[in-house]
Amino acid sequence: MKSEKPVMGLSRDEMAQRVAMDIPNGSYVNLGIGIPERITRFVPDGREFIYHTENGLLGMGPSPEEGVGEPELINAGKRQVTALAGASYFQHPDSFAMIRGGHLDLCVLGALQVASNGDLANWSVGGPDAIPAVGGAMDLVAGVKSVFVVTQHCTKTGEPKLIEACTYPLTGPGVVNRIYTDLAVIDITADGFQLVELSPGVSFEYVAERTGAPLIPIS
Amino acid sequence: MKSEKPVMGLSRDEMAQRVAMDIPNGSYVNLGIGIPERITRFVPDGREFIYHTENGLLGMGPSPEEGVGEPELINAGKRQVTALAGASYFQHPDSFAMIRGGHLDLCVLGALQVASNGDLANWSVGGPDAIPAVGGAMDLVAGVKSVFVVTQHCTKTGEPKLIEACTYPLTGPGVVNRIYTDLAVIDITADGFQLVELSPGVSFEYVAERTGAPLIPIS
Amino acid sequence: MINKEVSSTAVAVADIFDGATVMVGGFGEAGSPIELIHALIDQGATNLTVVNNNTGSGEVGLAALIKAGRVSKMICSYPRSMNSTVFPELYRSGAIELELVPQGTLAERIRAGGAGIPAFYTATCVGTILEEGKERRTIDGQDYVLEYGLKADFSLIKSFKSDPYGNLIYNKTARNFAPPMAMAGAITIVQTGEMVAAGELDPEVIVTPGIFVNRVVVVPNPAHESVLVAEGVTYP
Amino acid sequence: MINKEVSSTAVAVADIFDGATVMVGGFGEAGSPIELIHALIDQGATNLTVVNNNTGSGEVGLAALIKAGRVSKMICSYPRSMNSTVFPELYRSGAIELELVPQGTLAERIRAGGAGIPAFYTATCVGTILEEGKERRTIDGQDYVLEYGLKADFSLIKSFKSDPYGNLIYNKTARNFAPPMAMAGAITIVQTGEMVAAGELDPEVIVTPGIFVNRVVVVPNPAHESVLVAEGVTYP
Numbered sequence: 001m002k003s004e005k006p007v008m009g010l011s012r013d014e015m016a017q018r019v020a021m022d023i024p025n026g027s028y029v030n031l032g033i034g035i036p037e038r039i040t041r042f043v044p045d046g047r048e049f050i051y052h053t054e055n056g057l058l059g060m061g062p063s064p065e066e067g068v069g070e071p072e073l074i075n076a077g078k079r080q081v082t083a084l085a086g087a088s089y090f091q092h093p094d095s096f097a098m099i100r101g102g103h104l105d106l107c108v109l110g111a112l113q114v115a116s117n118g119d120l121a122n123w124s125v126g127g128p129d130a131i132p133a134v135g136g137a138m139d140l141v142a143g144v145k146s147v148f149v150v151t152q153h154c155t156k157t158g159e160p161k162l163i164e165a166c167t168y169p170l171t172g173p174g175v176v177n178r179i180y181t182d183l184a185v186i187d188i189t190a191d192g193f194q195l196v197e198l199s200p201g202v203s204f205e206y207v208a209e210r211t212g213a214p215l216i217p218i219s
Numbered sequence: 220m221k222s223e224k225p226v227m228g229l230s231r232d233e234m235a236q237r238v239a240m241d242i243p244n245g246s247y248v249n250l251g252i253g254i255p256e257r258i259t260r261f262v263p264d265g266r267e268f269i270y271h272t273e274n275g276l277l278g279m280g281p282s283p284e285e286g287v288g289e290p291e292l293i294n295a296g297k298r299q300v301t302a303l304a305g306a307s308y309f310q311h312p313d314s315f316a317m318i319r320g321g322h323l324d325l326c327v328l329g330a331l332q333v334a335s336n337g338d339l340a341n342w343s344v345g346g347p348d349a350i351p352a353v354g355g356a357m358d359l360v361a362g363v364k365s366v367f368v369v370t371q372h373c374t375k376t377g378e379p380k381l382i383e384a385c386t387y388p389l390t391g392p393g394v395v396n397r398i399y400t401d402l403a404v405i406d407i408t409a410d411g412f413q414l415v416e417l418s419p420g421v422s423f424e425y426v427a428e429r430t431g432a433p434l435i436p437i438s
Numbered sequence: 439m440i441n442k443e444v445s446s447t448a449v450a451v452a453d454i455f456d457g458a459t460v461m462v463g464g465f466g467e468a469g470s471p472i473e474l475i476h477a478l479i480d481q482g483a484t485n486l487t488v489v490n491n492n493t494g495s496g497e498v499g500l501a502a503l504i505k506a507g508r509v510s511k512m513i514c515s516y517p518r519s520m521n522s523t524v525f526p527e528l529y530r531s532g533a534i535e536l537e538l539v540p541q542g543t544l545a546e547r548i549r550a551g552g553a554g555i556p557a558f559y560t561a562t563c564v565g566t567i568l569e570e571g572k573e574r575r576t577i578d579g580q581d582y583v584l585e586y587g588l589k590a591d592f593s594l595i596k597s598f599k600s601d602p603y604g605n606l607i608y609n610k611t612a613r614n615f616a617p618p619m620a621m622a623g624a625i626t627i628v629q630t631g632e633m634v635a636a637g638e639l640d641p642e643v644i645v646t647p648g649i650f651v652n653r654v655v656v657v658p659n660p661a662h663e664s665v666l667v668a669e670g671v672t673y674p
Numbered sequence: 675m676i677n678k679e680v681s682s683t684a685v686a687v688a689d690i691f692d693g694a695t696v697m698v699g700g701f702g703e704a705g706s707p708i709e710l711i712h713a714l715i716d717q718g719a720t721n722l723t724v725v726n727n728n729t730g731s732g733e734v735g736l737a738a739l740i741k742a743g744r745v746s747k748m749i750c751s752y753p754r755s756m757n758s759t760v761f762p763e764l765y766r767s768g769a770i771e772l773e774l775v776p777q778g779t780l781a782e783r784i785r786a787g788g789a790g791i792p793a794f795y796t797a798t799c800v801g802t803i804l805e806e807g808k809e810r811r812t813i814d815g816q817d818y819v820l821e822y823g824l825k826a827d828f829s830l831i832k833s834f835k836s837d838p839y840g841n842l843i844y845n846k847t848a849r850n851f852a853p854p855m856a857m858a859g860a861i862t863i864v865q866t867g868e869m870v871a872a873g874e875l876d877p878e879v880i881v882t883p884g885i886f887v888n889r890v891v892v893v894p895n896p897a898h899e900s901v902l903v904a905e906g907v908t909y910p
Contacts (some may be wrong), residue, residue, distance in 0.1 A: 045441075050603070050648075056847045059643075070846065071704065072705065078701075084870075086605060088605055088639075089641050089642055091852070091853040092781035093553075100555060131761070133751070133752045138799050139778030145796070169802065173800070269676070274466075274468070275466045275614050291469065293468050302456055302610070306877040310545075310645070312545045316790065317885055323885070348530065349478075350518050352539050357563050362750075363563065374451070392564070557811075558786070559791065559793050561790070580792070642846070
């Protein structure tokens with residue numbers, strides 16, 4: 001597990017919490033595996049988000065108590081979950097009709113790379129030996145109204161994930177609306193990466209140095 | 220109402236009964252309005268047909284007793300019906316998935332005209348003042364595995380309904396498999412109208428004279 | 439916390455605008471949201487394009503909306519009724535446009551619109567006059583026509599029960615076009631017979647998940663079109 | 675009079691032939707018809723094309739079928755599993771072909787196959803490497819790719835309950851791909867947890883009407899894949 005106490009910038013939980021602040025009450029939301037899943041712990045007071053899992057459940061609740069889970073009540077990550085009051089089960093074509101038809105308000109996904117034009121790569125590193133596995137990622141980015149990415153600003157080896165052009169295979173072209181990292185919140189605009197907010201104690205220069213494409217400061 | 224005692228050939232009930240004899244046990248069947256509806260009264264002993272009505276019911280039963288019908292339990296003709304044990308309700312896209320996807324074994328329809336190549340016209344007389352209304356007829360003939368037509372051999376004015384080429388707008392081209400009339404049972408073959416059976420007391424010549432295209436005798 | 443219930447049919451349809459495309463649930467009288475349609479008549483929006491399998495009967499519900507001159511175009515499969523001359527008269531006089539769509543194609547086009555499918559191929563209507571103007575394509579040796587998804591600005595539907603999230607179940611053959619129309623409407627407005635608490639509807643049996651629903655108004659004892667027609671009722 | 679129940683899983687899968695296309699329900703272990711798959715392993719059919727969202731886990735169920743060398747091609751969205759190296763090893767060695775399909779496109783292609791829709795357009799995968807070889811079309815200013823319906827010679831699915839007509843209901847997220855696969859299979863074979871009398875299933879809550887089902891075999895206490903994997907079970 002990655003340390004929860006970064007030298008600088010937000011922890012994974014803080015990143016999740018920061019995303020949660022931007023989600024309107026009553027939103028229908030699909031959360032990717034990893035940091036996005038943590039958003040459920042940080043729903044602001046007075047708001048309710050309704051979680052969709054593409055394997056056929058709207059109104060997904062938290063993981064079950066130890067020992068009471070059911071093998072046939074799982075999420076898209078194949079982990080056991082629960083269903084809240086007001087939930088519904090449905091078949092796959094209906095689940096992806098919600099996605100493809102633009103009925104979900106938001107999906108929050110991890111990323112391998114995001115380009116300054118909004119291209120997202122998050123499903124394959126494209127090596128000759130890799131087993132390609134796309135799941136529902138391409139459907140989500142093509143269909144959901146807003147796509148948020150939440151990710152560490154750089155890879156474990158310190159390379160920028162926010163770059164001029166993706167080198168990994170795309171999940172979708174021009175699909176990302178906003179990026180939340182440990183260091184900053186950044187919008188995708190017609191002009192490229194637009195800084196929205198710096199994490200506490202982080203300077204513009206610090207973020208810009210770790211971003212592989214021009215970063216437009218807050219005007 | 221048309222008389223039930225024809226001078227020659229089968230009555231409407233006898234025509235329905237003749238069709239019923241040819242429907243295998245366990246068939247999923249959609250019945251058009253008119254003579255086809257009467258088939259339900261003549262299911263041979265030892266057989267069960269399952270009736271589909273395209274407005275969302277499989278396992279349709281007979282009309283309700285007087286006074287116990289429900290305005291929201293109707294058939295495609297918008298008349299009140301019942302649901303048998305083993306029935307299911309479903310939405311329109313699913314109902315037509317059954318039709319379009321080739322899951323129904325048979326539909327039995329009335330006809331204005333049938334051509335010797337299997338073209339069917341049964342939805343419009345095509346006049347300039349006619350209100351065009353197609354309903355599910357084109358979907359049925361395009362999707363259902365077998366299409367039987369049951370009709371009087373001639374119009375009320377004595378014109379043949381079985382002809383070389385339809386003059387009314389088509390419901391579908393080359394879709395009819397077999398025709399049951401008051402006078403005969405006739406298959407559509409690559410060579411045209413093939414007589415299968417004459418009604419009791421009806422001669423080949425009598426039928427051939429009233430058929431607007433060559434009728435191939437039983438070999 | 440989430441509650442999609444609104445206080446009246448008038449509130450539910452208040453923002454339907456002139457020129458809107460409005461899908462209306464129902465096959466014949468089964469599933470027809472009569473009270474919502476009457477509220478729409480009262481509201482006054484005009485120049486509407488209406489999608490429904492039929493054109494109503496008598497002079498209530500959809501037939502009354504058409505008679506009031508509010509509908510400039512009907513998209514439907516069967517614009518005839520034993521009990522109404524409203525549509526035929528306007529159609530013959532050229533006062534209303536008709537797009538005739540085979541019933542299964544209509545259902546699938548609505549579902550496609552709601553499911554983010556812009557177009558699909560079907561064998562229905564190949565070789566008929568309804569193929570005119572459509573693209574034909576041969577796939578695996580069979581001919582098909584291209585049909586486009588249908589969306590609406592508003593969908594008006596009727597359900598048997600709803601919960602505050604807008605989860606819906608229907609009554610028998612009243613289900614028909616309501617589920618795909620709920621998907622295809624930018625704003626989906628439901629009149630429901632009963633509002634139950636969240637969690638009272640078994641999640642296994644919900645037909646329309648609340649994500650497709652925007653507003654729900656409770657109409658506890660909805661009128662039946664056939665009864666109104668038999669009584670000679672006209673609206674307004 | 676109509677009764678689609680068969681006596682055993684062996685009887686249910688007896689006519690699956692070499693080279694057949696077989697759809698297998700389930701998303702991960704939820705809805706996986708393990709006992710039918712094991713019967714298929716026993717039966718011996720080979721050179722199969724299998725459609726499933728995944729490629730199984732451990733060495734039971736679908737993973738065991740693949741390991742036994744019976745599958746020449748997989749059509750799926752996510753052929754990776756934390757608990758299985760069966761597919762990756764065969765794939766890297768070139769012993770098995772993979773058609774990778776985005777999950778929603780896979781679901782819709784199966785539904786289309788069952789619904790008589792030969793092809794449809796979707797925005798999914800436009801501008802990615804999975805667009806290669808697909809026809810692109812611009813509709814109302816947006817780009818889409820053409821995707822084809824998928825059908826199968828046999829579909830193997832799992833239901834919670836069935837009646838003799840083959841009407842089915844499912845359990846929670848085990849529903850997933852079973853309903854569209856039931857539609858898309860020329861022969862649809864169901865393992866069900868319980869057979870109830872005709873009329874016991876409320877017609878309002880039936881998810882898969884019996885018209886889509888050919889054979890039902892009762893497997894009262896189906897194994898859970900995760901339990902078998904945790905216990906180190908391998909099949910056969």
